[in-house]
Amino acid sequence: MPSFAIGVDLGGTNLRIAAVDEQGALLEKVTLGTQVARGRDYVIAEMCDAIRELSAKCSRAGRMIGAGIGVPGIIDQRTSMLRESPNLPGWDNYPVRDEIERRLGAPVILENDANAAAMGEAWLGAARDTDSMCMITLGTGVGGGIVLDGKIWHGMTGMAGEVGHMTIDPDGPPCKCGNTGCVEQFASATAVMRMARDAIASGRAPQLARAANAPDVEFSAKLVYNLAIQGDQPARDIFKRVGWALGILIADLVNMLNLNMYVIGGGVSAAWSVFSPPMFDELRKRSMVYGATAPVQAVTPPTGASADATSPATSHATVITRALLGSDAGLYGAARLPMMTDEKSANRHIA
């Protein structure tokens, strides 16, 4: 019997819900505002209503297997409770999973949103032809997720994949995590803005200063990127720094895990054309494992592909590439999770 699953991306701003079939086709999708201020119980009730409505609409597509819910925060995989979730106050130490499962009468899996995005890219996106990959999401912060042999690597307590807080420069800028010089301090949208403000304050970035002070325009990482592609040197230098940090990070990941593929997503990944050349320079210099496994031919990449990649699927080469699913990665990845559990229990039946 054909079947489908529900994927939920529960952000601090938006609550997005999708029904996805086992081949990865999107059946239905709905976006609601997350009314965080009205409290946890309100949001859970609204989410469950929307899931039931979506499921009913899709009933012709078969059995509803369950729901996967991507949440910004750390999930203790032993208890399926949120440990820390600054954007969802009042949700920690509450049996979120059990409560939603009870209301839906179907299996529910909670997952960190960066891990869900990694699973989405691994299932249907840039890493669909490989078993093991790491996703790096460059947003307001830098998140990450590791997929090994097709499954999210959670580690001991579900906190694995925090690549954004790996140390790039031990004496670098302080991070709210307590460390100094984290990846997040060089490669997030927040870091791009900070570096831009520093450049403006130095008096050596007149175009950036003009852009920052323009009326009716919100100063953003995207604006810095626009100046960079127009050739403004101070703006280019900022993305050079982004690429430098990502090159060191990926060299570390390659040396440690020797995975097939590293996928870069999130808003800042749109600046690929300006940060990826210095990123690959740094990576080649810093990882002997990459040197031994880099694609043989360097070709001019099509948009969205690795500057070093030839044919990811056919060779044992380390591929660094852009994410393909955009903000839907987390939705698809979340929907995939109950399918995997379902397949496993089906296999147990057969055996």
Next chain:
Amino acid sequence: MPSFAIGVDLGGTNLRIAAVDEQGALLEKVTLGTQVARGRDYVIAEMCDAIRELSAKCSRAGRMIGAGIGVPGIIDQRTSMLRESPNLPGWDNYPVRDEIERRLGAPVILENDANAAAMGEAWLGAARDTDSMCMITLGTGVGGGIVLDGKIWHGMTGMAGEVGHMTIDPDGPPCKCGNTGCVEQFASATAVMRMARDAIASGRAPQLARAANAPDVEFSAKLVYNLAIQGDQPARDIFKRVGWALGILIADLVNMLNLNMYVIGGGVSAAWSVFSPPMFDELRKRSMVYGATAPVQAVTPPTGASADATSPATSHATVITRALLGSDAGLYGAARLPMMTDEKSANRHIA
């Protein structure tokens, strides 16, 4: 029927061979000099003779399952050939595994020596009560091995676990791997010696200078350690640097993999008492995942245990500890490898 396996530690200097039973008991052990200069075929013949002899001696202990061979160098796990092995010239791109298997008439597994040591500690040593661990070996260089869910994590081409070449300080000393500021440049015996020579050259380390110039004494990392435990400040500062680098490395590993246990072995690990306090300071500061999973009570450790550990086996705490098996870790780990393959095929038979 009871059985045993052969573990081989094929170093550039010594060839050590052991017969180990399935409970991890050592049945027999022999150490030969590795006559590398006499060429690959000579060494392989000698190894196979010694393995046969040892197996015959142990025949009362049951069936010989096979042999695991730990080799210094990178092994391509797809072909079981050596890719690079500076200490074993002429061994690369030769079917070492197939040739030994043919001569012994038993299954043979080739493994990188640092991975074999990790497996040894995971099976019988410091990490025997956990499923997932990372071993860091501080010797002439810094090696590493990652065990996930009881199995060595090889990555795509068998090159995973190169923790010694992760970047600690992007602008640090150059490494022969092509990178600058690798862990190996701060935490190996070679690095300790380099830092000692630098301190002597600065003119501010009179005791180190005296020790270095003493007749009949070879200047070594151990000598620097001896001065450090006697309270010599320049010598202590060197191990502070070792601890600093290891703290950054382990914070990265914890943030990325969230493993149960990190085991530090190799000759330099004997200096635990002087490098571990700054290592734990750095780790606590730099890893929020460690902060969330550190043992609750800090107790004064017994020799060989983590300065932060309480009871590794009973809690979901991140434990950093010293290796327990010394230079035998690689021998035991190598012997374990054919047993794992044997168990797997036995299970297949049953199913």
